[in-house]
Amino acid sequence: MDFTLSERERGFQHRVRAFTASEVRPRLRDYEDEVAQGDRWAPSQTIEALKVKARAAGLWNLFMPPAGDHDQVDDSFVFSGERLSNLEYALCAEEMGRIHWASEVFNCSAPDTGNMEVLHRYGTRAQKDRWLKPLMEGEIRSAFLMTEPEVASSDATNIQTSIVRDGDHYVVEGRKWWSSGAGDPRCKLAIVMGKTDPSAEKHRQQAMILVDLEAPGVRKERLLSVYGYDHAPHGHGEITLDKVRVPAGNLLLGEGRGFEIAQGRLGPGRIHHCMRTIGAAEEALEALCRRLVGRTAFGKAIYEHSLWEERIAQARIDIEMTRLLCLKAADMMDRAGNKAARNEIAMIKVQAPRMALRIIDDAVQAHGGAGVSGDFALAAAWAHIRTLRLADGPDEVHQRVIARSELRPYRQEAQ
Structure with a gap:
């Protein structure tokens, strides 16, 4: 078992991380000011300007997977973008998840990513020309x-x-x-x-x-x-x-094929959500630590109070365990297909949002009243991540899949 990332995996991860640090994060205030003023429903000019830079840097449509035997792929259709594996893209998605709007900069935001994969895998040439091309060019949304x-x-x-x-x-x-x-x-x-x-x-x-x-x-x-x-x-x-x-x-595809398409669409989408969620958890832990180091209560820095040391340690443990499970699921999808990775996908879909919500909640607590205000991104992050316990199937559906798989051999033995 080798946990070392390949040169290609590290390369894309570091490129997205560096671009986010040098180009996206410095524009956070610009984006916030833009949304707060004027027409909030107009496309963000901050994001549009960053898209040009991301595309020029070769960081565009990173989500599009390599073609598989099951894909209805028309090789004559040409699109721009890398063909990353689920594992390779998972590493990039985590970096994008640290800033909630960053994925759009790379034309990698939901639900467009899932819709583009559906069109690429199952669409006709006419459907691709009409819809996939402008989506991959970033001209329209879906x-x-x-x-x-x-x-x-x-x-x-x-x-x-x-x-x-x-x-x-x-x-x-x-x-x-x-x-x-x-x-x-x-x-x-x-x-x-x-x-x-x-x-x-x-x-x-x-x-x-x-x-x-x-x-x-x-x-x-x-x-x-x-x-x-x-x-x-x-x-x-x-x-x-x-x-x-x-x-x-x-x-x-045809009548009666909708459920088949849905299953093909939702597997990769769940991994994308989970890795972005891990990025959000990392961002919350960083905010938590900065706050604890910079504030004093009852005569000492807040981080020196033992209960916070316990929470920080648990946050780091939870993030690392969740990341390993997510990468395992992505690797299984690449090696054996979505169906073989069904249990791992279900497990990470349950685990990632729950883990991130606990860490974000601790970060809110550390910030006191400021944590529930709009002055920090924590309250909005919690609201967004909470929806992921419902999106792409609620926790209970995924837990049912896991439990049934676990019980299957014992039920067969009993029968």
Whole structure:
């Protein structure tokens, strides 16, 4: 067992780390001032300027994985970007996660990354020309419409949105919410999951279709807040699809293939979320330590009080354990595929947000009243990371996967 990173792995990790330190972090105040003034829902000019530099530095579309045997890849489609493995990208994603908006600088932010992977793996040449190319160029943004307000969406087979064939079109009807990215004026595409045949076998009822968000019948009803944060200019939308007519050529793979696409999309996305979460935890631990060293209470520096030493030590232990589990999952995905790494993906998806929330909470505590204010990034970070215990499947669904795998041999033995 060798834990040494390869030269290529270290190279990309260090390049993203150096760019973030020299280019992104010095613009933190510029970004905050920009969002606080004027139109908060307009694209950030700070990020747009940094995108030009990141692309020139060869740090663009880093998430796009190498082609696999299962991919519907059209080799004639040319795109810009590196082809990093899950392990290689995981190391980069951690660096991006230290600043919540940094991933967009590298054109590596959700949900665009997952949507681009879907288009690359499963899209036709026409679909790629129409949607993948501008996404990879950073010209437009996208949303993924799966969750619905009327059903328990932790079970994806519950979705009620219908996708019905009508001649050369499909008619899409339903209501979606938590459509992340829908508040951005550049958001032009939605990948929508719905049912084409409710009478089919449970996991063959669904399909995914590409919907132009400017099409007649698409209504953005409202933008949802997360613990009071609206996440402008990104936003999380509730969207009504009222008899939206979509060309039949916009269907991905075919009727009954939606669940298959969803499983292919969510595995890498969960790893991306988890590594960014580890970066956020590192940032919180750094803020915690700086605060404890710089403040005095009851006659001595706060860090000298023993309870804080215990919390700092536990934070470091938790981060290191979580990182190793995440890298193991990414490595398994590269070596054996997403299906073989199913348990590891489930474990890290549960562990990473819980770990980061504990550390962020300790950092808030160390900052006192300032920690829950907008003067520091900790309160917003906690609100964002808390959503990840629900995104891409709630904890309980992943724990069910883990427990069933653990119990399987004993159940077989008992039978």
